[in-house]
Amino acid sequence: MKRRRDKRRRYKRRMYTGTAILVIILIILIINGMGKRFVGREYFELSDEEITAEKPEIDVQLLDVNPYSRPGTETGKIKGIVVHYTANPGATAMQNRNYFQGLKDSHQTEASSHFIIGLEGEIVQCVPTWEVAYASNERNKDTVSIENCHPDESGNFTKETYQSLVQLTSWLCQKFELTEEDVIRHYDVTGKICPKQFVESEDTWERFRADIKAALENQK
Numbered sequence: 477m478k479r480r481r482d483k484r485r486r487y488k489r490r491m492y493t494g495t496a497i498l499v500i501i502l503i504i505l506i507i508n509g510m511g512k513r514f515v516g517r518e519y520f521e522l523s524d525e526e527i528t529a530e531k532p533e534i535d536v537q538l539l540d541v542n543p544y545s546r547p548g549t550e551t552g553k554i555k556g557i558v559v560h561y562t563a564n565p566g567a568t569a570m571q572n573r574n575y576f577q578g579l580k581d582s583h584q585t586e587a588s589s590h591f592i593i594g595l596e597g598e599i600v601q602c603v604p605t606w607e608v609a610y611a612s613n614e615r616n617k618d619t620v621s622i623e624n625c626h627p628d629e630s631g632n633f634t635k636e637t638y639q640s641l642v643q644l645t646s647w648l649c650q651k652f653e654l655t656e657e658d659v660i661r662h663y664d665v666t667g668k669i670c671p672k673q674f675v676e677s678e679d680t681w682e683r684f685r686a687d688i689k690a691a692l693e694n695q696k
Contacts, residue, residue, distance in 0.1 A: 518552045519606050521651050529647045529695040532640060534591075536601045537573055542580035545588035549608040549617075554652040556619040557645055557659045558612040559684075560589065561671035565628050569594030572623060573602050586610045589623040591644060597636030599644055605651075615665050620648055624671060631672025642684070646691035656688040 524531060539546040562572050569592040576588045588609045592600045603609040611621035622644060624637055633641065645659055661681065662670035674681040 519550065519554070521554070521605065522653065527647065527650045527695075529650050529691070530643075531647060532599055532643045534599045534601050534644075537570070538604065539573075539577050539588060539602050540580055544579040544583055544586050545576040545610060546603050547608060547610075551606055551608055551616075552618050554605065554618060554620055554654070555658065556615065557648050557652075557654065558615060558619045558621045558662055558665065559641070559645070559659065559671055559674065560611060560621060560623045560662045561631050561633075561673065562592070562623050562625050563631075563670070563672075565626060566595075567625060569598050569600040569625055572625065573600050576602055589621040591621070592623045593625060593637050593640045593644065595625045595627055595634050595637060597634075597640040599640055605648075612662060613666050619660075620652070626673075631676075633671075633673060638684075642687045642691055646688050646695065649688065649692060650695060656685045656692065659685060659688055 541548040564572060564575075567575075572592050579585065579587060588603055589611045590601065590603045590605055590609045592602060594600070605620050608616045609621050610616065611623070612619050622641065624633055624641060626633055626637070649655060649658065661674050662668050663675045669675050674684060
């Protein structure tokens with residue numbers, strides 16, 4: 477009888493020890509994985525704590541979920557950042573955001589963007605990066621889109637818009653473990669003249685990518 481009780485005690489001790497070891501391993505795995513959101517799904521992003529770049533000031537003004545500008549569809553793994561221009565001279569970031577919002581009622585078309593940068597460099601977020609925005613055609617599922625305001629028909633960005641674009645793009649590159657090579661134009665997806673400034677002047681586009689590279693190197 478005593479031998480049987482001792483055997484049970486040894487069995488319980490081994491069971492408790494094994495459980496404790498499993499709990500410790502689980503805690504370690506959780507801690508190591510906390511830097512990435514949605515671990516176990518295709519989408520992930522680094523936490524702000526893991527990003528050395530200074531986060532730009534972002535005015536989060538999310539669109540209502542609707543079929544015309546924010547479908548609520550999950551993105552996959554983010555593989556690129558797509559740069560656009562609004563083709564709406566003089567309009568502000570909020571005016572463009574409100575246009576996207578109005579599509580839920582007007583049903584005029586399907587259009588939106590994750591971010592819009594205004595004429596004074598202000599940044600408005602319209603769609604979460606883990607959801608699809610209607611901006612980059614077949615690349616909607618695996619990219620983050622940035623629309624840029626411009627003061628006139630030339631499509632050229634103001635100094636403030638450009639500076640915010642460099643800061644936001646380099647921050648997003650770090651967030652999704654991308655490089656300047658993963659930053660593309662809408663033009664590179666569909667051949668559309670967008671953003672006009674970066675399509676009509678290849679030197680300007682290459683200078684922008686060089687600025688992204690420099691910003692990323694400074695963030696290390």
